[in-house]
Amino acid sequence: MQMDVRPWLERWQQNNIGWHEPGGNRNLREHWHALRAGRRVLVPLCGKSEDICWLLAQDHDVTGVEVSALAIEIFFREQSIDYLVSEEQGLTRYRATELPLSIYCCDYFDFHEQGFDALYDRAALVALPPEIRERYASHTAGLLKADAALLVITLAYDQARVQGPPFSVLPEEVTAYWPGIELVASCNDIRNCSDKFHEAGVTEAIESVWCRPA
Numbered sequence: 001m002q003m004d005v006r007p008w009l010e011r012w013q014q015n016n017i018g019w020h021e022p023g024g025n026r027n028l029r030e031h032w033h034a035l036r037a038g039r040r041v042l043v044p045l046c047g048k049s050e051d052i053c054w055l056l057a058q059d060h061d062v063t064g065v066e067v068s069a070l071a072i073e074i075f076f077r078e079q080s081i082d083y084l085v086s087e088e089q090g091l092t093r094y095r096a097t098e099l100p101l102s103i104y105c106c107d108y109f110d111f112h113e114q115g116f117d118a119l120y121d122r123a124a125l126v127a128l129p130p131e132i133r134e135r136y137a138s139h140t141a142g143l144l145k146a147d148a149a150l151l152v153i154t155l156a157y158d159q160a161r162v163q164g165p166p167f168s169v170l171p172e173e174v175t176a177y178w179p180g181i182e183l184v185a186s187c188n189d190i191r192n193c194s195d196k197f198h199e200a201g202v203t204e205a206i207e208s209v210w211c212r213p214a
């Protein structure tokens with residue numbers, strides 16, 4: 001099934017990016033080191049996440065994949081990182097000139113580089129509707145080494161009351177996609193959810209942090 005990415009491109013054009021966390025994600029900082037992740041980290045659906053800079057500062061090689069060229073250009077501009085753009089195997093690659101960072105501008109399902117040591121998924125799995133998520137998980141597994149470290153952050157809430165994205169992803173779905181992954185933290189994050197959650201009367205949205213060490 002092909003994904004319609006136009007709504008995402010429009011959101012970037014309208015600067016309607018309520019998911020973006022200025023300063024990055026606290027869970028990454030708290031749980032990453034316990035994973036003993038190898039050097040090469042994959043960040044699917046990366047947006048303009050400042051977590052990329054944090055991972056670079058931990059000495060990782062970072063590869064992001066993002067469908068919006070605008071998002072990628074904003075990221076490099078805001079972070080004052082110089083870059084070059086090239087076309088490689090049909091994909092547009094933005095490569096930092098002085099840091100081990102590349103962001104590919106494409107539909108994630110067209111990205112096929114393999115051998116990553118670790119996955120950082122914040123607001124990627126939960127950005128996808130149910131009919132795409134299984135494909136996302138198996139595509140991602142094919143890009144990672146078998147013993148790759150994983151850090152995946154999910155949100156679970158009453159999907160009958162409010163539509164995604166972000167979509168509700170239940171624990172059994174996460175453990176089915178990622179054998180050996182374990183819940184390391186969870187909390188009710190409703191206060192950080194967008195207006196549509198509050199307008200629908202949702203009072204509980206459980207943010208969960210899932211990890212699998214290398």
Ligand SMILES: C[S@@+](CC[C@H](N)C(=O)[O-])C[C@H]1O[C@@H](n2cnc3c(N)ncnc32)[C@H](O)[C@@H]1O
Pocket residue numbers: 003005008009019020021044045046047048049065066067068071106107108109122123124127
């Ligand atoms: C909810 S945002 C999360 C961004 C980032 N992970 C963060 O934590 O800030 C999802 C991002 O995925 C991008 N995206 C959506 N579908 C995509 C696809 N099929 N391929 C690549 N990027 C996609 C969107 O443009 C958007 O920037």
